[in-house]
Amino acid sequence: xxxxxxxxxxxxxxxxxxxxxxxxxxxxxxxxxxxxxxxxxxxxxxxxxxxxxxxxxxxxxxxxxxxxxxxxxxxxxxxxxxxxxxxxxxxxxxxxxxxxxxxxxxxxxxxxxxxxxxxxxxxxxxxxxxxxxxxxxxxxxxxxxxxxxxxxxxxxxxxxxxxxxxxxxxxxxxxxxxxxxxxxxxxxxxxxxxxxxxxxxxxxxxxxxxxxxxxxxxxxxxxxxxxxxxxxxxxxxxxxxxxxxxxxxxxxxxxxxxxxxxxxxxxxxxxxxxxxxxxxxxxxxxxxxxxxxxxxxxxxxxxxxxxxxxxxxxxxxxxxxxx
Numbered sequence: 001x002x003x004x005x006x007x008x009x010x011x012x013x014x015x016x017x018x019x020x021x022x023x024x025x026x027x028x029x030x031x032x033x034x035x036x037x038x039x040x041x042x043x044x045x046x047x048x049x050x051x052x053x054x055x056x057x058x059x060x061x062x063x064x065x066x067x068x069x070x071x072x073x074x075x076x077x078x079x080x081x082x083x084x085x086x087x088x089x090x091x092x093x094x095x096x097x098x099x100x101x102x103x104x105x106x107x108x109x110x111x112x113x114x115x116x117x118x119x120x121x122x123x124x125x126x127x128x129x130x131x132x133x134x135x136x137x138x139x140x141x142x143x144x145x146x147x148x149x150x151x152x153x154x155x156x157x158x159x160x161x162x163x164x165x166x167x168x169x170x171x172x173x174x175x176x177x178x179x180x181x182x183x184x185x186x187x188x189x190x191x192x193x194x195x196x197x198x199x200x201x202x203x204x205x206x207x208x209x210x211x212x213x214x215x216x217x218x219x220x221x222x223x224x225x226x227x228x229x230x231x232x233x234x235x236x237x238x239x240x241x242x243x244x245x246x247x248x249x250x251x252x253x254x255x256x257x258x259x260x261x262x263x264x265x266x267x268x269x270x271x272x273x274x275x276x277x278x279x280x281x282x283x284x285x286x287x288x289x290x291x292x293x294x295x296x297x298x299x300x301x302x303x304x305x306x307x308x309x310x311x312x313x314x315x316x317x318x319x320x321x322x323x
Contacts, residue, residue: 076107134289149181224282233278
């Protein structure tokens with residue numbers, strides 16, 4: 001009888017221990033069981049310690065990357081899906097989390113960059129991504145942001161909400177849009193979600209590509225304006241030799257000034273891109289960010305380019321005065 005009693009006690013103790021272990025395991029793994037209905041009271045000190053070791057819903061474990069787009073124009077609106085979009089009325093200083101992380105794409109005109117950079121929390125300026133056309137080096141160096149992410153957009157959007165035209169050409173089927181920097185891949189992925197191509201390149205590869213895009217803008221817009229063309233396509237077709245002469249001149253001038261070796265075929269690449277955006281209107285704009293770079297190199301380096309600028313000025317075709 002004693003042996004039977006001990007056996008029963010042993011089996012009962014074993015069942016209790018097994019149940020306790022099972023509940024403990026399930027509690028650790030976060031699974032819900034009927035044992036949750038039983039909530040034993042803990043001593044105050046133990047209960048307080050238990051609560052402190054469990055992060056509440058308000059506990060910030062780590063910063064969540066957030067994409068911000070500044071500028072609600074054609075490009076900004078295009079890339080803003082799933083991002084925080086800041087328009088003209090949104091103050092940059094209070095709209096961007098100083099403790100956050102993630103890319104901040106600037107899709108605005110060049111003439112508002114100064115204010116945007118100054119208003120951006122200092123801790124987040126390294127996340128600024130510059131999508132502007134033109135020569136930004138002097139500005140970025142002055143702001144200490146020369147190593148920031150930059151992108152060359154070889155695409156066009158005719159109007160708000162219109163389908164974008166990608167810079168895929170017969171010469172460059174991989175597309176001409178390029179990005180470099182810490183957020184280059186994030187930008188490329190964003191374009192890829194829109195069916196647009198973007199090449200992520202090194203800073204060394206980006207530099208000649210940047211100048212080549214600058215040369216395209218400075219050449220086709222200037223020739224088209226000087227010769228009263230309605231579009232870059234007309235400038236390229238009606239004044240093909242002049243366009244070639246200007247491109248060759250500017251490539252040589254930049255190579256001499258910057259020590260840059262351009263990949264061969266610049267004229268063909270830019271002509272092929274012009275065919276893709278043939279209807280884009282001509283106009284010499286944002287002089288200080290575009291043609292001024294070449295104008296400042298002097299007539300010895302850029303005689304054709306500078307001569308066309310003066311021709312436009314004399315004809316009243318410029319909205320600004322030449323220096």
